[in-house]
Amino acid sequence: MDNRRYRKKESPLHATLRRIWETSKGLLLIVLALVLVLIIVLLISKKNSSEPADEKPTEAVVKHKTPTPVSPDKDTTATPEPVTEAPTATPTPTPYPIGLCESVTTDTEAEPIARDNWPVDYLMLVNWDYRLKYSGNPENLVRVDSVLTESWYQIQNPILVKEADRNFVIETEDDKYDRGNRVALEHLDEMCKAYHEATGYGVKVSQTGAYRNYATQDRFWNRRDKSINPPRVVPGNASEHRTGLGFDVWVLDGEKYDYKWLHAHCHEYGFILRYPSDKTKITGVTYEQWHFRYVGIEAATEIHNLGMCLEEYVKYKNGRE
Numbered sequence: 340m341d342n343r344r345y346r347k348k349e350s351p352l353h354a355t356l357r358r359i360w361e362t363s364k365g366l367l368l369i370v371l372a373l374v375l376v377l378i379i380v381l382l383i384s385k386k387n388s389s390e391p392a393d394e395k396p397t398e399a400v401v402k403h404k405t406p407t408p409v410s411p412d413k414d415t416t417a418t419p420e421p422v423t424e425a426p427t428a429t430p431t432p433t434p435y436p437i438g439l440c441e442s443v444t445t446d447t448e449a450e451p452i453a454r455d456n457w458p459v460d461y462l463m464l465v466n467w468d469y470r471l472k473y474s475g476n477p478e479n480l481v482r483v484d485s486v487l488t489e490s491w492y493q494i495q496n497p498i499l500v501k502e503a504d505r506n507f508v509i510e511t512e513d514d515k516y517d518r519g520n521r522v523a524l525e526h527l528d529e530m531c532k533a534y535h536e537a538t539g540y541g542v543k544v545s546q547t548g549a550y551r552n553y554a555t556q557d558r559f560w561n562r563r564d565k566s567i568n569p570p571r572v573v574p575g576n577a578s579e580h581r582t583g584l585g586f587d588v589w590v591l592d593g594e595k596y597d598y599k600w601l602h603a604h605c606h607e608y609g610f611i612l613r614y615p616s617d618k619t620k621i622t623g624v625t626y627e628q629w630h631f632r633y634v635g636i637e638a639a640t641e642i643h644n645l646g647m648c649l650e651e652y653v654k655y656k657n658g659r660e
């Protein structure tokens with residue numbers, strides 16, 4: 340009785356829902372069943388695709404957890420994975436640091452390779468630790484007298500040089516002439532002209548004081564005065580005279596050999612005093628007040644202001660200090 344009364348009092352919403360349920364009961368059940376089947380199929384396919392990934396770590400864990408029964412040979416078979424990954428990250432080419440250009444090597448035992456026109460860098464370091472790779476002539480090498488034409492410049496008779504210096508033997512037609520880097524010579528011309536105007540004296544670049552080929556420089560080394568230490572001469576692949584950028588400049592001021600003006604002003608023309616008296620421990624070469632090296636005006640001025648030698652400057656520029 341009570342139930343019937345309650346049923347009669349139900350809301351219109353409940354009544355319509357119940358009517359829908361009674362009329363389309365079968366259809367709703369079929370839809371529900373289909374949805375369930377779809378969910379089950381999806382779950383099974385997902386489980387199948389993730390199965391191989393799940394297997395791998397368990398294998399690895401087993402290998403690592405049992406070190407005692409595994410032989411050393413088997414252990415190494417497990418490591419190649421990280422090893423093969425490392426090389427792919429490193430092949431980016433590193434640029435040459437300042438001072439160490441393509442023509443220079445830090446391998447002091449390396450045999451020189453025959454090559455002409457090898458590239459020159461104005462800041463290239465050539466010394467005991469930085470050796471020239473090549474035995475041929477550098478690029479941009481021209482005869483000194485083709486650039487230095489002013490009256491203040493004196494060219495030394497090569498035959499007289501030969502007689503005066505037993506170390507120097509003219510071997511080829513090219514050896515009869517002083518040569519140097521064209522750009523460096525143009526600046527040397529300007530510097531010597533200014534020196535002449537300021538002091539009234541001239542200069543001399545001797546036959547042996549500009550570019551030297553490998554054979555000549557090596558002969559100098561082999562016949563050096565072994566009582567001078569550190570030596571004044573360096574081996575064939577360790578001399579910057581071979582670059583065409585280094586010049587022995589002799590002032591023609593009688594017997595005074597006063598280099599003050601050149602030392603004070605050479606940087607204005609792109610030159611540095613390559614072997615200063617207070618840097619012999621760093622350069623490994625005794626004081627040479629006559630040896631000037633072309634590095635370009637900007638670098639020469641900076642080197643002058645910092646009071647450094649080329650070795651120190653190259654280190655400084657590479658940010659190593």
Ligand SMILES: [Zn+2]
Binds near residue numbers: 587
């Ligand atoms: Zn020199």
